[in-house]
Amino acid sequence: MNRPAVAVTGLGMITPVGNDTDTTWDGVCAGVSPARTVPELEGCAIDFACTVSGFDLDDAVGGRAAFRMGRYVKFAVLAAREAVADAGLDPADWDGSRVAVVVGTSSGGSAGLTEQAVALDRRGPGATSPAGILLTIPNMPAAEIAIRMGATGPSLAPCTACSSGVTALSVARDLLVTGQCDLAIAGATESIVFPVAMTGFARSGAAATRDGDPGRLSRPFAADRAGLVMGEGAAVMVLERADDARARAAVPRALLAGTGATTDAHHPTSPHPSGAVARAAVEAALRDADWAAADVEHVNAHGTSTPLGDAIEAALISRAYPHRPPVTAPKGVLGHCMGAAGAIEAGLTILTLQRGVVPPIANLDAPAPEFDMDCVTQQPRHRPVRRAVSHSFGFGGHNAVVALQRP
Known part of the structure; x- marks a missing residue:
């Protein structure tokens, strides 16, 4: 297909191990999960998670508008700010009508909606926030970024669960x-x-229950994996046509070579047991990139640490990439950041391309014996990587794969 190449020229992240891209990378490479008991979850069946911490979100966002933003919106605004600066751009200098914002989420402001419902039930309408609607609707990350950046082009908020x-x-x-x-x-x-x-998530059976140190519970592809650990965060990138980036002397972090998407059409929560439809998303991304399977030198796996999901993905990986490229799964460190996971993991894949380092899978000494795959464990693996893919599979059967390469 004859189309312009697309470059990633800016990257911003906020995750449980770092409030920017570099500290996130260092934390993921260290291979230690920050999962901990969360006071606000006292009394819940699951009272631990991987959370963003260490700074005041409102101060970081700045201005009076923070009151109308849910936590998920603040994450997106901060990640976008870092990405735009990383790209060497200043919104004051661009034509906003030519700038698009596309920021997805899975559950959006469900936390804000719950808080407003509790306030209404316990104390009446006067206790609810005038910004209650803004705290809940899932388009607000894209909207607030557009407002702050003066971006008047298309603004969209995709929702495909964990592949958003x-x-x-x-x-x-x-x-x-x-x-x-x-x-x-x-x-x-x-x-x-x-x-x-x-x-x-506890009632669904998808989440790990407390069994010792919460930081040891997310263990993708382990024989004793027992469910996901919740995470949170955001990742935002600046994309532009590679020729345009070159014209302004920008140095791309990576090229977005291809994407593929399919839907299992099988079950609301369980992936199709054959893995065939998810594999079709992989094959679509490779076709889009004009790659052979053997061109893939690294796989950033969805790897949720769930018994069924990991088994299906492991079988997919061994079939789709028989040459056994090194595999990582960042959810061992970060937990499952749900709608943000695919963007965060794509960002980490870009950093692997740039730095020639594949981070280890936390809490894993070796994959389950039945999994024929080369998992990176215990220590980062240093090796040049030119082409890599990142998998994302979501509730509802949404499968999405992105192929990324060095410029």
Whole structure:
């Protein structure tokens, strides 16, 4: 397919191990999970998670508008600010009509909605916030970024559960190659560490229950994996046509070479047991990138630490990439950041391409014996990587894969 190449020229992250891209990278490479008891979850069946901490979100966002932003929106605004600065851009200098914003989320402001419902029930309408609606609707990350950046081009908020971040990157790429924008601010955000959501995951059976140190519970691809640990955060990227980046002397972090998406159409929460439809998303991304499977030198796996999900993905990896490229799974460190996970993991894949380092899977000494895959364990693996893929699979059967390469 003859289309303009798309470059990633800016990257911003906020995660449980770092409030920016570099500290996030260092934390993921250290391979230690920050999962801890969360006071607000006292009395819940699951009272621990990987959370963003160590600074005041309102101060970091700045201005009076912070009162109208949910936690998930603040994450996105901060990540976007870092990404735009990293790209060497200043919103004061661009034509906002040519700037798109595509920022996904899975649950959006469900925490804010719950807080407002509790306030209404306990204390009446006067106790609710005038910004109550703004604290809940899932388009607000994209909207607030657009407001702050003066971006008046297309503004979209994809929701494909845990693959929302990769979906956002794919949509943004399409806007660029079809000429609907010249710059795209794209990524995803999530924050659902609150009692209703945590109780729901406990009741679903998808989450790990307390068994010793919470930091040891997320162990993707381990024989004794026992469920996911919740995380939160955001990642945002600046995308532009590679020729445009070159014209302004920007140095791309990576090229977005291809994307693929399919839907299992099988079950609301369980992936299709054959893995065939998810594998079709991998194959679609490779076709889009014009790669053979053997071209893939690294796989950033979805790897949720759930018994069924990891088994299906492990089988997919061994079939789709028989040459056994090194595999990592950041959820061992970060927990499952839900709607933000795909964007965060795509960002980490970009850093692997740039730095020639594959981070280890936390809490894993070796994959389960039945998994024929080369998992990076215990220590980061230093090796040049030119082409890599990142998998994202979400509730509802949403499968999304992004192929990334060095410029």
